[in-house]
Amino acid sequence: MSSTTPDNQVHWFRQSSPYINAHRGRTFVVMLAGELLDGPRLAPLIHDLALLNSLGIKLVLVHGARPQISARLADAGIESTFEQHMRITDSAALDSVMAAVGALRLKLEGLFSMGLANSPMHNAGIRLISGNFVIAKPVGVRNGFDYQHTGEVRRIDVDAIRQQHSSGNLVLLSPVGCSPTGELFNVNAEEVASTAAIALGADKLILLGDDLRLADPQGELIRELSPQEAGKLLADEQFEDNGVDRQLTAACHAASNGVGRAHLLDASVDGALIKELFTRDGCGTLVTRETYETLRGARIEDVGGILELIEPLEADGTLVRRSRELLENEIHRFAIIERDGMVIACAALYPFPDDKTGELACVAVHPGYRKGERGAQLLGYVERRAREQGLQRLFVLTTLTAHWFQQQGFEAAGVDALPGARQSLYNWQRNSKVFVKPL
Missing domain, CATH: 3.40.1160.10 (Acetylglutamate kinase-like)
Incomplete structure (x- = not known):
């Protein structure tokens, strides 16, 4: 057009x-x-x-x-x-x-x-x-x-x-x-x-x-x-x-x-x-002295930007759907990259303290900004947050981006590698692959 x-x-x-x-x-x-x-x-x-x-x-x-x-x-x-x-x-x-x-x-x-x-x-x-x-x-x-x-x-x-x-x-x-x-x-x-x-x-x-x-x-x-x-x-x-x-x-x-x-x-x-x-x-x-692009923890006012970012990925099945209400309740778990007021990337960390394990979830980068290593930057940020919480490994469930996670140091694992609380929520119909990375 x-x-x-x-x-x-x-x-x-x-x-x-x-x-x-x-x-x-x-x-x-x-x-x-x-x-x-x-x-x-x-x-x-x-x-x-x-x-x-x-x-x-x-x-x-x-x-x-x-x-x-x-x-x-x-x-x-x-x-x-x-x-x-x-x-x-x-x-x-x-x-x-x-x-x-x-x-x-x-x-x-x-x-x-x-x-x-x-x-x-x-x-x-x-x-x-x-x-x-x-x-x-x-x-x-x-x-x-x-x-x-x-x-x-x-x-x-x-x-x-x-x-x-x-x-x-x-x-x-x-x-x-x-x-x-x-x-x-x-x-x-x-x-x-x-x-x-x-x-x-x-x-x-x-x-x-x-x-x-x-x-x-x-x-x-x-x-x-x-x-x-x-x-x-x-x-x-x-x-x-x-x-x-x-x-x-x-x-x-x-x-x-x-x-x-x-x-x-x-x-x-x-x-x-x-x-x-x-x-x-x-x-x-x-x-400029200002930071044109910022990597930071998400705030409640970022919910709309995150929803806009992840909606296409939810529509094609790459990500599991999240409601606005759920995202508002879990916003403290998210990190974002903001570029001049626009959310261009996000990721979330869900900790399982008893297992010293964290789940990396909802990793998304805007299509126009996927060549700048922003996914790797977000991963590094989430890993630092996980270590600060005493976690010793990260796991991720994915259906379409297995190769990228392997390039970032994740290794394939079975469903039995998930924390018990997460195993009970595993969606066998979705059949996501499990990858684990030690911290």
């Missing part, structure tokens, strides 16, 4: 509703790398940002300008000099910086003003407000280099930005900052974005770049990093000069200083912003 059929669209919309509710009223700082602003992907990105605004998300948009500044300098016959990823900006270069940034501001204001009928922004009515929200200071002289009109962020005018948000406006920050003495400084756009996100207490920092994709040695997308892991990657990797290191540094800085989640997205993926924010697994790399 095509993914664009009405049924699939309805399914996707229903699945996205928890995120729509969670994001409403939140503050997101979104950075667009300069490379995107002259490319074909800009207009669709503006449409997606307009959609976020219509869903009640408070947006601060930060734009880069590095390639546009370089082009202006080249046209003026001025050679660019970089130190520590910062352009040394003299008085002549500053004129090119202001021209490039000013042109980009006007371009973005024009795009957000589109309201043609039959277009994605019809009747959007978005006001994009730019101004002197970024207060800067000079970098000064470092390692013998005078950075002149190159600056760094001193502070963000948080109160002014919040005032604009309260009026329903979207705020635009540019990579030029003003000093209290009226001077202008060329500042790093990634620094503006991360500093703004921290100062505003933003819920998310989202960095969109051209081919911004972090991959492991096998070429697979790195979906999640802690700030510590991101810092190690920055120290170990030799990134090409395509902005990835600057954007990863900004994400790491924000995530280390109170911003809940920082996202790195490849803007060449159509709809990357929507996919990242409104689907469970997204399409980019998440840098």
